Amino acid sequence: MVFLKLAWRNLFRNRGRTLVSTAAISIGFAAMIFYHGIFYGMKNNMYRTATESFLGDAQIHGIGYRSSRKVEDLITDLPALTDSLEAEEIVRAYSPRVYSYAMISSPANVSSVQLIGVDPEKEKKLSNMDENIAGGKYISGPDDNGLVIGIKLAEILRLEIGDAAVVTVSEAASGDLSQALFRVSGIFDTGDRNMNRSVALAGIETARGMLALEESAHEVAVDFTSLEYGLSDSLFFWDKYSRDGNKALSWRELAPQLVSAFQMSENIISFVGLIMFVLVAFVILNTIFMSLYERTFEFGVLLAQGTRPLQMGRIIVLESLSLAVVGLIAGSLLGLLVTLLFQNIGLGMSGEGVEFMNVTVTTDIYPVLEPEPFVKYSIGFMVCTFLISLYPAFHAARLKPARALSREL
Amino acid sequence: MEDSELILTEDLEKTYQDGVEVRAVRGIDLLIERGEFTAIVGPSGSGKTTFLNLISGLDTPTAGRVLLGGREIGNMSGTELSDFRRDHIGFIFQAYNLIPVLTATENIEYVMILQGIDRKKRRERVMELLDLVGLADKADTRPTMLSGGQKQRVAVARAMAARPSIILADEPTANLDSVTSGELLDMMHQLNRETGMTFIFSTHDTLVMQRAERLLTLRDGKITADETGSEKSIPGIDGKKKDEE
Known part of the structure; x- marks a missing residue:
């Protein structure tokens, strides 16, 4: 002392x-x-x-989809899954998505893209894609025939609002090519170079139609009520939604580089x-x-x-x-x-x-x-x-x- | 070594190698008995302080040995030597050297804390010592608020706190006026008589020499005179005794 x-x-x-x-x-x-x-x-x-731009706090996929990216690797029993998510207290919003590699061509150029079919109402609650519209408008409904593309893609294809573009995809069951003519209804700028360069958004029903899919999806993005849930390895959510052929992953597993x-x-x-x-x-x-x-x-x-x-x-x-x-x-x-x-x-x-x-x-x-x-x-x-x-x-x-x-x- | 013998030095030597070789102490053989009131005198550079440092274990000899109460201090480890000084030797310095951030009480009780004495006993001893040196009313005063004489009284009390067998005082009156010096020496002489503590002074002060019962004269690291009682001849201000003039 x-x-x-x-x-x-x-x-x-x-x-x-x-x-x-x-x-x-x-x-x-x-x-x-x-x-x-x-x-x-x-x-x-x-x-x-x-997470708010598009990733979400978590995503649920059919097992194998993330490695194969095959159109036919779908989420098992989407209606039951979405019903369950609706009832979860920790889930603030969710949005089903349909993915497909696609070829998009304009009179000036052609480019490979990822076509993503979204339900705009659900998507608005989860991501801020609708807030990143640099020109035109966002997808107006699940069966909207408009196409929303990234600003860099628009530049490559020399497309402007109202211009026509042809999207070619491969159907899920048969593998046959399916083509549709879209009008560019909106151009987004997320600040993410990859998204701006290689993503085209369409209404989810429109995309399902092109891919010959029933009521299903490749991904359900989930937004939690708290940031902390996405950081917790012991959260019940991961086990509960990683059953019956599905796999739930947190944003940390989805974006390990981050x-x-x-x-x-x-x-x-x-x-x-x-x-x-x-x-x-x-x-x-x-x-x-x-x-x-x-x-x-x-x-x-x-x-x-x-x-x-x-x-x-x-x-x-x-x-x-x-x-x-x-x-x-x-x-x-x-x-x-x-x-x-x-x-x-x-x-x-x-x-x-x-x-x-x-x-x-x-x-x-x-x-x-x-x-x-x-x-x-x-x-x-x-x-x-x-x-x-x-x-x-x-x-x-x-x-x-x-x-x-x-x-x- | 007999019980009455407190300090015994045998062929004690100390040489410093600071660029040039300086033989500060040259083969001193000395016996100091318990209860002595001894002054070591000599001109500056004669080896007084070095000799005090050697007999107190503050410094180690180059050759020879020092026995304190029968124990050879040259064989002690650093910690043993610290404990030995703590329990057996009290120091009084020329410039008082109280710890400025501690009060008079805390300065005095410091060594008792090192000894592991409990607070109650420490405080009793401190009050007893402060009474003895006439500073009971300055118990909670820091050194900066004390006069030179008061500081030296606290230093005396501090030196006595651990009930040591020897008190070594290096020029204790150098910074005091003659009246204060006289009072302080009277006090220490009284303590010497009452408690039997051995006091050894290194000094230039004739007042100290007059009161000392034994006078050792050091010159060039050697004891040139060892006088007691009426034999003592007090050196002048140049450090020389009449018979040397």
């Missing part, structure tokens, strides 16, 4: 120096908290952008954090060595009185940790205030936004405030401080009393 008292009171002996050190520590710590908040804000933003990107970013944050910790710990090291140098005689007196070498070291470690604690408290408050401030005003994404792993984030970023970084970084920082304080502590423990009393380090 007396060592802690000595350590704590010594902090306030040279207030100017302690203030400068505390400021360096607290600014570094606050920057980490804020950076973490920004990263998770951006992550949430990307997650929403990815998860890897997040993981990579978290590793980068941890690395940056480590560098920050080491830099700040060196501020502490410098402060403690200055203090050690100034108080050499005093340490000599403590040694003369019978303070053991290890106890001398303990005084130094406690002094370093005390300085770190003061810096952490100030840094936590500063980090909290700055994060709260930007949580209210947001960080604006100017221009066309930022594209990351094929996801373009166009909305403002709101830093996330959660206890984790405060705890995680505090522990990391204290450990770092402890480790780095061992050097001056070792130095203090090895002080020779006679040399210290003659003010020689």
Whole structure:
């Protein structure tokens, strides 16, 4: 206890120096908290952008469909599945979709695309495709004969609203080619290059008709009432909807590259954090060595009185940790205030936004405030401080009393 | 070594190698008995402080040995030596050197905390010592609020806190006026008589020399005179005794 008292009171002996050190520590710590908040804000933003644009929080397919992409690999018993989804409390919206590879040709060009048949009313509740219409209008109903294509595809095919395009697909049962003439009713721009380049949307009944399908679908996209459900591996949903020939997958399994990107970013944050910790710990090291140098005689007196070498070291470690604690408290408050401030005003994404792993984030970023970084970084920082304080502590423990009393380090 | 013998040095040597070789202590053989009130005098650089450091275990000799209460301190580990100093030796320094962030009470009780004495007993002992040095009303005062004389009194109390057998005082009156020095020396002499604690001073102060019962003169790292009682001849301010002039 007396060592802690000595350590704590010594902090306030040279207030100017302690203030400068505390400021360096607290600014570094606050920057980490804020950076973490920004990263998770951006992550949430990307997650929403990815899931709300078309992916959904989860998808259900017939087993084998995702690897084969065959038109005949359909969801088993779609009506029963949709009835069940209707009754789920955690499901906010769902939308059945029909997929097929297709050839789309215009008078100017031809391109392979993915034709997706959607139920526009259900789709509107789940994805924001209807909000990404850059020209014309969205699909108006399940049996709408209009075609909504991506902005890049329109450019390649030199199609404009109202222009005709022929879509060729292969029928499900027979494999025979089926062709239909569509009018381009809308052009979308999701910010996702792949979608803009290779997706054409049609009414789900229209698509079923072309593919000679009954009331079925290749995919049911699901939106949960909370983001957290999509992150939970133990959610009942996955088992319940992975039966009878169907397979339910979360967005993390559907877009593993996004998860890897997040993981990579978290590793980068941890690395940056480590560098920050080491830099700040060196501020502490410098402060403690200055203090050690100034108080050499005093340490000599403590040694003369019978303070053991290890106890001398303990005084130094406690002094370093005390300085770190003061810096952490100030840094936590500063980090909290700055994060709260930007949580209210947001960080604006100017221009066309930022594209990351094929996801373009166009909305403002709101830093996330959660206890984790405060705890995680505090522990990391204290450990770092402890480790780095061992050097001056070792130095203090090895002080020779006679040399210290003659003010020689 | 007999019970009455407290410090025994045999052919004690200390040589520093700081660029040039400096032989600070050269083959001192000395016996100090329990209860002595001894002053070590000599000009600056004569080896007084080095000798005190050696007999207290603050420094290690280059050659020879020191026995304190029958134990050779050269054979002790760092921790053993720390514990030995804590339990057997009290120090008083020239510039008081109280810990500025601790109050008078906390400065005095520090060594007792190291000894593991419980708080109640510590506080009783502190009050007893503060009474003894006449500073009971300054118990919660930090050193910066005390005068030089008061600080040195606290330093005396601190040195006595662990009930050591020896108190080593390095120029304890150097920063005090003659009245305060006189009072402080009277107090220490009284403590010496009442408690039997051995006091060893390193000093230039004639007041200390006058009160000392034994006067050891060091010159160039050697004891050149060892006088007691009425035999003592007090050196002048140049460090020379009359018979040396």
